[in-house]
Amino acid sequence: MAVEQAGQTPKKGITVLGATGSIGLSTLDVLARHPNDYQVIALTANTQTDVLFQQCQAFHPKYAVMVDEASAEALAEKLNAAGSSTEVLSGAAALEQVAALPETDYVMAAIVGAAGLLPSLAAAKAGKRVMLANKEALVMSGKLFMDAVRDNGAELLPIDSEHNAIFQSMPVQGKAGVKRILLTGSGGPFRTRDIDTLHEVTPAQAVAHPNWSMGQKISVDSATMMNKGLEVIEACWLFDVPSSQIQVVIHPQSTIHSMVSYIDGSVIAQLGNPDMRTPIAYALAWPQRIDAGVDELDFFQLARLDFEAPDFNRFPCLKFAYDAHQMGGYASIALNAANEIAVENFLNHRINFTEIPQLIENALEQASSGTPLVLEDILIQDADSREQARLWIKNNKKQTTVL
């Protein structure tokens, strides 16, 4: 429900799920540029109390959610002391609650990983404009999620820069004449590194993305190219195309964010500087455009644009994602769950970089066939695959120290 003010266009009410993360911060940066158009209704985080406190002081939301209870208590104390009227809620259920508030029109779904599934789904079921950054939600629940969007009159706007670019390059209605989606990816920090040294990669090296500044999990996913794999599955659901119609194109400069190839030989691309505020502003204002604070692309500074085919030997995770989507919904859930456990353990120095794909391959071998039709089955497969991945690590953990 838009917030009315006398003589003005009503402001759109916004809930930002994952406000303290990389996408959350970029979202608030764009919102701060348009105080007359948007009003923050709710902000959520997991444990970063100080960051959420500062955000509450700047945006005065009606609600602030901290999933972690102790963090919620600490935030409530600080806000009370500062005389704030923001109400603090805690627990995972509160995320779903603030995603479905009547005064919220738009929900930025920017929690990382499977934790974002239920609140993103709640926003879709409540018929909101869902600005989806949390690709893992769609990978896990593809059909169920898309059905919820359709059945409840929600709007789904992709935030991933590639999917946002595809959305901008697609026909206004339907997909008549579309031959192929060309999903670009930079190839991450290890595109040219000697493949025999990949097992030596450290977490610090893996999170140092050459073009984008992002959260830790997606940065590791970019280094393994699992991120691109998740994006292939995400694109299949968002644009209702088979994976055979999606070609990954390595484009190291990240200037073209993706393209659509048409049957008449045309290719339509969306270009821009690598800054997530562009797709965020696009989703907020769609079908209009608003200032995002992003510099205009300077063509005279662009040295060149390069393109390569992806190397599945170097990036087996990308191949596994294509395989998983072919296998069905259970396999996609297993892929995502094993990847989340693998990345967490890589970042904690418990497994090495080249064990990430091994763990995922193992999860795919154990996944049920077919596609789950109800949420409960999705959550069961997710829990089973996480347990199997933890067991794999326990059984295969190297005696030697991991870098």
Ligand code: NDP
């Ligand atoms: P970050 O790690 O930077 O932020 C994650 C956010 O989720 C934080 O607000 C964090 O809270 C919160 N969070 C973490 N765990 C939980 C949990 N268990 N329950 C509730 N909230 C939780 O991630 P990013 O912003 O990089 O990515 C968010 C999503 O957007 C991911 O799905 C990613 O794939 C996608 N994406 C990101 C892009 C980017 O440029 N960063 C680009 C395209 C897509 P706290 O800070 O308190 O831990």
